[in-house]
Amino acid sequence: MNQNKVFNTESAPHIPDSNSVARVMLTVWLALVPAMLAHVFFFGTGIVIQLTLAIAFALLFEAISLKLLNKNINLFLKDYSAFVTGLLFALCISPVAPWWISFIGMFFSIVVAKHLFGGLGQNIFNPAMVGFAIVLISFPQAMSIWVAPQAISLYDMSFLENLQAIFFNTFPTEIDFDTLTQATPLDTIKTAISQDYAMSEITNVPLFGKFGGLGWEWIANFYFIGGLLLIYKKVITWRVPTAVIVTTIAFSLPFNLYDTDQFIGPLQHVFSGGLMLAAFFIATDPTTGCSSHKGQFIFGAGVAIMTVLVREFGNFPDGVAFGVLIMNMAAPLIDRLTIPKAFGQQR
Amino acid sequence: MLKATEITPAHLYSFKGGLKLKHHKRDSLDNGLSQSSIPDKLYLSLRINRGNIANPIVAVGDNVLKGQVIAKPDTTNGSYIHASSSGKVTAIGIRETASPNADYATVIEITTDKKDQWCTIAKTHSITEAIKSAGIVGMGGAGFPTHLKYQGNNIHTLIINGAECEPYISCDEQLMLDYPNDLIDGITLMMKAADAEQAIFALEDQVGGIKSQIDKIIAKRKIEHIVVVKVPTIYPAGGEKQLIKVLTGLEVPSGGLPLDLGIIVQNVGTAKALADYCKHGRPLLERIITVAGDAIGKPQNFSALTGTPISHLLQQAEFDKDKTERLVIGGPMMGYAMPNCDIGIDKTSNCILALSHENTQHHGDSLPCIRCGKCVEVCPSQLLPQQLHWYIKGENLEKAREHHLFDCIECGACAWVCPSQIKLVDYYRYAKSEINYLDYKRTKSDAAQIRHEQREGRLLKIKQERIAKRKRTKHRSKNPDKMKQDLQATLDRVKKAKEQKNEPK
Numbered sequence: 111m112n113q114n115k116v117f118n119t120e121s122a123p124h125i126p127d128s129n130s131v132a133r134v135m136l137t138v139w140l141a142l143v144p145a146m147l148a149h150v151f152f153f154g155t156g157i158v159i160q161l162t163l164a165i166a167f168a169l170l171f172e173a174i175s176l177k178l179l180n181k182n183i184n185l186f187l188k189d190y191s192a193f194v195t196g197l198l199f200a201l202c203i204s205p206v207a208p209w210w211i212s213f214i215g216m217f218f219s220i221v222v223a224k225h226l227f228g229g230l231g232q233n234i235f236n237p238a239m240v241g242f243a244i245v246l247i248s249f250p251q252a253m254s255i256w257v258a259p260q261a262i263s264l265y266d267m268s269f270l271e272n273l274q275a276i277f278f279n280t281f282p283t284e285i286d287f288d289t290l291t292q293a294t295p296l297d298t299i300k301t302a303i304s305q306d307y308a309m310s311e312i313t314n315v316p317l318f319g320k321f322g323g324l325g326w327e328w329i330a331n332f333y334f335i336g337g338l339l340l341i342y343k344k345v346i347t348w349r350v351p352t353a354v355i356v357t358t359i360a361f362s363l364p365f366n367l368y369d370t371d372q373f374i375g376p377l378q379h380v381f382s383g384g385l386m387l388a389a390f391f392i393a394t395d396p397t398t399g400c401s402s403h404k405g406q407f408i409f410g411a412g413v414a415i416m417t418v419l420v421r422e423f424g425n426f427p428d429g430v431a432f433g434v435l436i437m438n439m440a441a442p443l444i445d446r447l448t449i450p451k452a453f454g455q456q457r
Numbered sequence: 458m459l460k461a462t463e464i465t466p467a468h469l470y471s472f473k474g475g476l477k478l479k480h481h482k483r484d485s486l487d488n489g490l491s492q493s494s495i496p497d498k499l500y501l502s503l504r505i506n507r508g509n510i511a512n513p514i515v516a517v518g519d520n521v522l523k524g525q526v527i528a529k530p531d532t533t534n535g536s537y538i539h540a541s542s543s544g545k546v547t548a549i550g551i552r553e554t555a556s557p558n559a560d561y562a563t564v565i566e567i568t569t570d571k572k573d574q575w576c577t578i579a580k581t582h583s584i585t586e587a588i589k590s591a592g593i594v595g596m597g598g599a600g601f602p603t604h605l606k607y608q609g610n611n612i613h614t615l616i617i618n619g620a621e622c623e624p625y626i627s628c629d630e631q632l633m634l635d636y637p638n639d640l641i642d643g644i645t646l647m648m649k650a651a652d653a654e655q656a657i658f659a660l661e662d663q664v665g666g667i668k669s670q671i672d673k674i675i676a677k678r679k680i681e682h683i684v685v686v687k688v689p690t691i692y693p694a695g696g697e698k699q700l701i702k703v704l705t706g707l708e709v710p711s712g713g714l715p716l717d718l719g720i721i722v723q724n725v726g727t728a729k730a731l732a733d734y735c736k737h738g739r740p741l742l743e744r745i746i747t748v749a750g751d752a753i754g755k756p757q758n759f760s761a762l763t764g765t766p767i768s769h770l771l772q773q774a775e776f777d778k779d780k781t782e783r784l785v786i787g788g789p790m791m792g793y794a795m796p797n798c799d800i801g802i803d804k805t806s807n808c809i810l811a812l813s814h815e816n817t818q819h820h821g822d823s824l825p826c827i828r829c830g831k832c833v834e835v836c837p838s839q840l841l842p843q844q845l846h847w848y849i850k851g852e853n854l855e856k857a858r859e860h861h862l863f864d865c866i867e868c869g870a871c872a873w874v875c876p877s878q879i880k881l882v883d884y885y886r887y888a889k890s891e892i893n894y895l896d897y898k899r900t901k902s903d904a905a906q907i908r909h910e911q912r913e914g915r916l917l918k919i920k921q922e923r924i925a926k927r928k929r930t931k932h933r934s935k936n937p938d939k940m941k942q943d944l945q946a947t948l949d950r951v952k953k954a955k956e957q958k959n960e961p962k
Contacts, residue, residue, distance in 0.1 A: 119794040125868045126818040129876045231825035266924045396828040452861035453838040454711040
């Protein structure tokens with residue numbers, strides 16, 4: 111009775127579609143290219159070295175983890191998810207951060223946050239943000255040294271000098287270290303406010319541009335453009351970015367109106383630090399975010415509120431990473447409470 | 458409930474989700490409709506639809522005529538099976554059928570005599586009776602027994618589904634092109650049977666020329682209350698619930714039927730089958746089936762007898778067996794892959810697809826879900842497919858039910874867009890059948906529990922009665938005089954009874 115099976119009997123759908131995880135990840139990479147170029151323009155070639163390092167460590171740890179867990183290395187390395195984790199991490203750290211920052215960050219991102227939680231699609235926390243938060247808390251000094259934007263800097267570091275700074279911690283000697291490097295705009299604000307300077311005085315220095323930090327605001331603009339590409343390509347939806355940006359403005363505005371000299375303005379919030387990157391590229395990570403439409407709004411709003419609170423009242427200059435990680439924890443609960451009505455359900 | 462007059466088909470609504478797919482219909486339509494030759498053997502499956510089975514009323518060796526009833530349903534949900542050509546019953550046994558997973562079922566094998574000799578078809582009095590005797594089932598794919606749809610009252614609208622949304626399938630379009638008059642006859646019959654106030658005939662907007670052709674016939678024959686409406690070509694617009702939404706803006710309640718809204722939806726093939734029986738006295742023995750795919754040399758539509766082996770149709774369409782990797786009954790989105798081609802087609806088989814390796818989706822390399830949410834965007838039932846997948850994978854079936862698993866129509870849109878290429882629909886089918894089984898087991902165990910408790914109750918009662926009786930007798934035994942009296946009374950009664958018995962009659 112067992113008839114000879116001639117044809118393949120896999121289940122529907124039978125015709126192929128071109129979508130794949132790798133394609134999703136590569137689109138993310140493509141969308142980040144404009145912002146990366148802007149980064150090079152404003153802060154020099156350090157970011158190129160950081161990107162190379164972070165991606166190399168990410169792929170190395172990914173391969174080792176897959177090997178140790180007996181998973182198909184070939185299949186999983188090709189999904190480019192580790193590649194994107196390295197990419198996002200490098201965009202968060204200083205262009206002259208020492209090389210071991212990437213090493214430690216990627217270890218926690220890939221090995222701890224991703225593979226120890228079950229690998230691709232199983233992680234609770236955003237891997238890039240876990241790595242970033244760990245190095246930020248553990249090595250605050252190494253993380254806080256940024257180069258001054260090239261437009262106001264008296265000295266532009268060459269590629270070789272960047273390499274020396276990253277690998278040997280040696281900076282050019284012909285110029286004063288304090289002139290060469292500078293705290294980030296948000297860091298500057300935090301320090302200055304604690305010294306009782308008013309916001310108007312703080313942002314009046316050349317380090318600040320029209321709404322955000324000089325250079326930073328432009329990079330944020332390019333993140334925005336890249337983000338629009340992702341929405342157009344349907345890699346992400348508009349909900350999370352909109353929720354993050356709108357909530358940031360809405361939540362920071364009352365503080366700013368209450369005391370303009372004590373609190374950061376809404377536009378300064380949006381165009382500074384990692385907010386725009388997070389709005390389009392990090393809080394939109396589907397694995398660690400919410401899946402219902404209502405849930406996505408709540409998630410984005412939560413990230414924004416946490417970020418503003420940390421920036422205004424916390425110990426750290428920026429709070430995007432903490433906002434994302436805290437909302438990651440809340441995501442499963444939000445999803446359970448916002449199950450959408452199905453077709454034909456009473457509404 | 459809405460009245461027919463409140464539904465204005467001039468204004469269309471939309472449903473959430475859905476896909477735009479390449480339709481690949483032109484190839485088979487350009488080659489037109491051919492009459493398939495009579496095959497040597499017919500394999501007629503007695504499995505009608507979801508669990509309804511017909512019982513054979515012929516035996517091996519019997520001669521049968523075309524149109525003769527060879528199997529009757531065991532419940533009212535089933536339908537009749539007729540011999541689709543004349544010949545001899547050569548086997549009745551278990552075989553693979555053209556159903557999901559090519560399930561095994563009882564199949565009557567008829568070796569044809571090629572004479573195609575008809576038996577006399579008895580006349581029926583009502584249309585609903587005609588639907589039953591003609592063995593008509595929903596020809597769009599689900600095979601819902603048509604007569605069940607006409608048992609309800611308060612039907613105001615009949616929707617004729619000519620929106621064939623799956624790629625490659627063109628049998629309905631072919632039917633509308635070649636048999637518009639029969640189609641209109643069928644629709645008027647159905648309206649009469651349902652006592653509906655109006656009929657809406659829905660077509661996809663990618664078809665050309667059919668609307669004007671049908672409109673002309675309607676005008677010429679002066680038929681009222683039938684409107685032809687074009688709906689956007691979005692998969693799955695031809696799904697019953699989606700089509701109702703598009704045309705009326707109403708949503709079939711979760712777990713309900715279109716009947717709950719006073720609407721009946723019928724496929725164009727079903728309408729034609731009814732006209733064939735009522736006008737020409739032909740039961741449902743034949744259907745139009747598309748043979749297409751990139752391993753088919755001459756894709757076309759066939760008018761083929763039910764039970765015709767797939768191989769017989771493939772031969773007539775220049776089939777390249779070596780090139781074929783997958784052979785599908787139905788469309789590329791929801792169809793079932795067949796293990797071989799010696800399987801008979803049935804009343805619901807609308808398409809045979811032969812696909813090559815390059816044109817086939819392979820799930821071997823599926824990655825874990827990254828929760829990208831693409832499936833959420835395309836799901837026409839507005840579910841969270843990735844959450845369902847997650848819960849089912851963790852065997853958390855109750856959670857899946859909570860996430861409206863049973864509203865899934867298994868259209869396959871989620872699996873189609875999945876970047877990790879996960880066979881999502883397989884998970885849902887598994888979970889649905891598993892939940893149904895567990896529910897069945899639970900009701901059974903609940904019933905057993907109740908039975909057990911009742912039995913315990915009964916036993917307790919008997920025991921208590923016995924104790925009470927014993928108490929009574931004990932009480933009596935304490936009084937010797939009373940006992941003696943009782944004994945005497947009993948003896949007298951026995952004696953009397955004996956005397957009565959011995960008396961001559």
